[in-house]
Amino acid sequence: MQTLNLVENTSVDFNAFRVFDTQDHQDNYRKLALSEQLQTSLELNVLLNIFALEAAKYVDFSGLYFKQAEISAAARGSKAGKKERRYELKINNHYVGTLTYALNAPISISNNKVIKQLHQVLLHPLNNAIKYQKAMQLALQDGLTGLGNRRYFDQQLKRAMHHANRQHSKVGMIVCDLNKFKTINDTYGHKIGDDILLHFADALRASVRDSDSLFRFGGDEFVVLVEDANENSLLVIEERIHQAINACCLLSKYQVSCSLGASLMNRADSEQSFFERTDQLLYQNKISENRTLNIV
Template identity: 55%
Template sequence: MQTLNVLDNRFSPFNTYSTLRTDAHVAGTFTNTVFDKRQILAFMTQLQTTLDIDKLLNIFAVEAARYVDFSGLYFKSQSVNKTLPGSRKAKKERRFDLTITDDFIGTLSYGINSPISLTNYKVLQQLHLCLLHPLRNAIAYHAAMQLAMQDALTGLGNRRYFDEQLKRSMHNANRHHSLVGLVLGDLDKFKAINDAYGHVTGDLVLREFANVLRQCTRNSDSIFRFGGDEFAIIVENADETALAIIENRINLALTTNVLLSKYQLGCSIGTTFMNRVDNEMSFFERADEILYRSKMQAAAHLSVV
């Protein structure tokens, strides 16, 4: 895979009054197109209308498609990994490193089926220059939003993020006629651990349990901590056994994980699938009721023991 550096050049040809005539790929044929300063300004104005990375890449892709025949567009940075919707596998991949001076923004990769001409390659570099600052701003905004939606102790999503993601997941499930499941967990004996060993140990246990949840779920599942010792997992595109599998994995991990088994940590779990008449409240309340019954059973068992 070839890597090409795009440098921040304040003396870009797009900053002059000259016009750049290049080949544009239109409807399967190449025609001459004038790319003048007004077009550049219009393009840059479009790029500055959003801080959403997906929308930004889509705006960019529409313009880039005039000059490059690509079937896929991919952006990757340290914190972001995006694929343009509709991207398909191509014969080759051409990758560009996007940088502003010494500040590395990320890599932009094109899936291409035919070579990029030297003229169009130069135009593409100039388009990247237009993208650099809007993209860096969008990444910074994305990072700030992630922090606002994140539990500081465990790195999991917080309750605010859960509410948004649950609504989005239910909408997608209704739209695509797929299953979405909800797993609620409430730690047993956690208060006793805090009281006996202190909050430093309690925080260590919470972080380790969060890691266990990551190991027990798929990358596509969303995990949250509500605060205290309450956790939730949203399972999209699930099958009928998915929730049972996750519950069994969690229970097994509680007995095999060195740290959690040392403190005899337990977890009451409530699981349910969304039905077509659910709203966010009814879906959550049903899982919460099942969790409550599970917790009462656990408490009854402990009292007998």
Template identity: 45%
Template sequence: MQTLNIIDNSSSGFNAFQLFNDKPMVSADRILNLIEQLQSTLCFEQLINRFAMEASKYADFSGLSFQYQDGIANMRGSRPGKFKEQIELRINEEFIGVLTYHINQRLNQQNLDTLQELHRYLAYPLKNAVLLHQANQLAMHDHLTGLNNRRFFDDQLKKAINHAKRNENMLSLMLIDLNKFKQVNDTHGHHIGDIVLKEFSRVLSACIRDYDTAFRFGGDEFAVIIEGADTTSVANIEARIHHKTQMNSLLSKYDVSASVGFSFLHNNDNEANFFNRADQGLYKQKVAQPRGPLRIV
């Protein structure tokens, strides 16, 4: 894997025109047009597609992808090739991501040199896209537990309902509340309460499927959006939550248990009544302590 590390010593920030001092192999007009195209978006896919259109004039490749810490963006119509050529992008030694070219014939040195020149104009827009992605991730996640937050829940629930109705799939919403959590805070302090919340979040994540989505609303309230699961599957998730909570040494030490309520989507549901039925099920569980059979509404 080759590495491109751009050293930026300018106190005023990056100036693309400084790169022209290196006698570029690509014409100045083409470079200016590329810079303009790349600076007009912070979408990974758009950046890769716009860059690929220019790069394809100097090298033959069937696919191009950019892999960053949290994901991967692919060129439109990207296809595997016989070989891969990978370029690690860095700015002032800071890792940005890895570009992977899918090629059927090894690139010669002139091809590589030209691509490396073009990469210098791609690196900063990709870095800005990574920073925006990280900021969005922070905005959508609960800082204490690492789960998704209520703001993200509202958006995801609407999408899940639309997807389920469009594809006639089952959809369940599970709401969870911790029992005796207030006593933990009152008796042992909020520091211990935070530890309990983080531990339950870890337990909850271990109880759901990889494609289910867990959220923390705030306090000791949690939710899980469960797509494509029938009543048996959802009941199994609920049973795992109770079992693992009970068997967890930290949670059992503070006598913390979980109440669970959920609902299945009806054809005439919107977000509000779908949520309210799950909330009613949770309330019935709280009233029915100690835990009895799960109430499905």
């Protein structure tokens, strides 16, 4: 008969059944859950909202902001705190952007370590969202002047008119067309033609408010959208455009001028009727100006 000797050993540290209860595993699970949530969107604001919920477990903050060059975003409800703490986010030493916490209280050393680990989870979804936003901007941008293109105009006009109807305000539109641009382009070449378009785009930028929007349809036709507009604000912008053209050495050298058509939306307007009415005013003004020039 064989005897089985049982040896009690209480000094064994490793227990396979306790591996899944370790703090490291819980941390990894939270990071995995956060990573999965961050994969659900390519919108920067949405990513910051998701991340803010997790970060709030370790940091007392009232606002979370991200910025990279001209791209910026903020978590929902963000507002100023007592202090700010900035973190530069990098992937392989390549700068992705700066994440700023508006703090209500200092971050402890241990929580600062956790936050930096969470930043590593945020990095790649954030970088993907930035690339997506830049690609979308390029798709809505005129390649030469950097102004919005026709597709972007259609989107912005619809949004602006909807907003104006809700706020009981008005949208103004100014359509711009360079006079005798084809003749200048054919005479002096496409390089000079492009330079003229670039300088005219700059003249438009100098003539409007930050809240106004500029677009190039292609060729020498441009549009200004003016929100919260009235007749006087359109007249002011028209005058500024003419002054900016006269003040530009290049445009003056080639005797560049432009015709303008301006109108305010009415409640019966669709996007199409609003644009067509304004474009028709441009056409009428252009004919009238040409007749005046011929008489003189």
